[in-house]
Amino acid sequence: MKKRCVGIFFFLLCSSLAFAQKYEANWASLNKRGIPAWFNDAKFGIFIHWGVYAVPSYAVVGPGGYSEWYWYNLRGTKEGSHDKVQAFHDKNFGVGVPYEKLESQFTASLFDPQQWANVFRRSGAKYVVLTSKHHEGYCLWDNKQANESWGHSWNAVTGTPKRDLLGDLTTAVRKEGLRMGFYYSLYEWFNPLWLKDKPRYVKEVMTPQFKDLVTRYKPSVIFSDGEWEMSDTAWNSPSLLAWLYNESPVKDEVAVDDRWGSNTRGKNNGATYLTSEYGSGMQPGVIWEESQGIGQSYGYNRMETADDYKKSSDLILMLVDIVSRGGNLLLDIGPTADGRIPVIMQQKLLDIGKWLELNGEGVYDTKPWKESRQWSAGKRPEVKDEAFMSGYSISNLVKKSKDHANVELFFTAKPGALYCFLPAYQPLLTIRNYTPAKGAVVSILGSSKAIKWQQKGKDCVVDLSMLHPGDVPDGMLVVKVKG
Secondary structure (H helix, E strand, C coil): CHHHHHHHHHHHHHHHHHHHHHHHHHHHCHHHHCCCHHHHHHCEEEEECCCHHHCCCCCCCCCCCCHHHHHHHHCCCCCCCHHHHHHHHHHHHCCCCCHHHHHHHCCCCCCCHHHHHHHHHHCCCCEEEEEEECCCCCECCCCHHHHHHHCCCCECCCCCCCCCHHHHHHHHHHHCCCEEEEEEECCCCCCHHHHHCHHHHHHHHHHHHHHHHHHHHCCCEEEEECCCCCCCCCCCHHHHHHHHHHCCCCCCCCEEECCCCCCCCCCCCCCCEEEEECCCCCCCCCCEEEEEECCCCCCCCCCCCHHHCCCHHHHHHHHHHHHHCCEEEEEEECCCCCCCCCHHHHHHHHHHHHHHHHHHHHCCCCECCCCCEEECCCCCCCCCCCCECCCCCHHHHCCCCCCCCCEEEEEEEECCEEEEEECCCCCEEEECCCCCCCCCEEEECCCCCCEEEEEECCEEEEECCCCCCCCCCCCCEEEEEEC
16 A cells, blocks of 8 residues: 555656646747737737726826726825825715715626628728736626635626626627627736735746636737736746647647736747837837727727827827738727727727728738838937837828938738838829839729839839829728739
8 A cells, every 4th residue: 555655646646747848948949939920011000908997087188197006096006196086086975985885886787799790890900909908807707716815796697797708899899790809907907816925926826827828718919917916937827828838729720929027028039929018119130019999098088089099090000010020010999897899989980890891801911021111311219129109100201301301102012912001192102222123013002093103223113193082082092913
């Protein structure tokens, strides 16, 4: 009996060591995995910030005025915003009313996942990323770790909506032929266990909760966030990613961002794509994604006006600029507490989709050309690669200015084809230092009008002077050189 027990113990010990070595080896090989090709080919995704913060839907308008940070600001933990948020809260919800009580007004009573998904498809987006859980800790699916760690109901199924919001939208999005992904916050501002014992929180809440989300809903994208409080090892991220890439049901398909510890963001390690947030993005050579709201906030902010929302033409310009440099655009919408996408947001998504319907050939599945953009004569403004709140505006860079050069063209490429995006009409389009193949055919996407070109020295000159209203579609023109 004693020998049998020793044998069993030895077997379990060896199994445990083998398991540990396996995951250690997998972590060492994470950087070799790469990112599934579908992700960078997709180019355009929809971000959705939806949670209890949709009830107050309030933030001071301006850079960084994120309404999803309402609770954090209410607690006075973010300098400069507390007083206004507190005054708003006291007036609209009552003095001393805790944030958690607002959950009773997060009804999602008008939520129609099929209608949402239909708008997303018609926008031309290829994937969707929903906040499964933001820093407030509230889950949009039925998760026991949320309820147990908070000591009360803190998810949409056992809470007020009485509905699997995440699951219903996932089903609808996939039915429209799009890929579904989830944003997931590693930490929770005021979770009692997080505040008391961070290692236990990682082990007993974050890790099993993350695995529950992945195993049950099988996302194509994981947008991790809230990583800045601890290092990747403290979060146990290496083992978690090893599980995701080697054992999970989405190990071959899932694309994952770079936010897994205070030491991981912005690191081009091959296992994750880089994230840029209201930034200038990155240059070709890495896989990256820029995220922005249609307005200045990710969650719905009732304080924003029509002037705070980007024009549809500027959203298309932003998409083209990002794609020309090899990136993806993750454009955010913020639904209301009762489950509606504001009509102004829907309209802008549909405007993008209308343009992509004609010009998507030059966007999807493309690669950066030898030049991402062409400048006019003059001194070029300095543009730094800054991934957070850079103040970068491509809309300003395409405007003619006496002070600096402006962007005249953007480029993307496919085998045998060059696509030239014109921010403004040019009667004679000059593509500098470019010689098409002999017999190349030039056309305008969405138009059957014959286009002439000729070689002038080192430059290719395309004649657009014969175009008349009605010859070409509305919006930014895309000239295709085939051959």
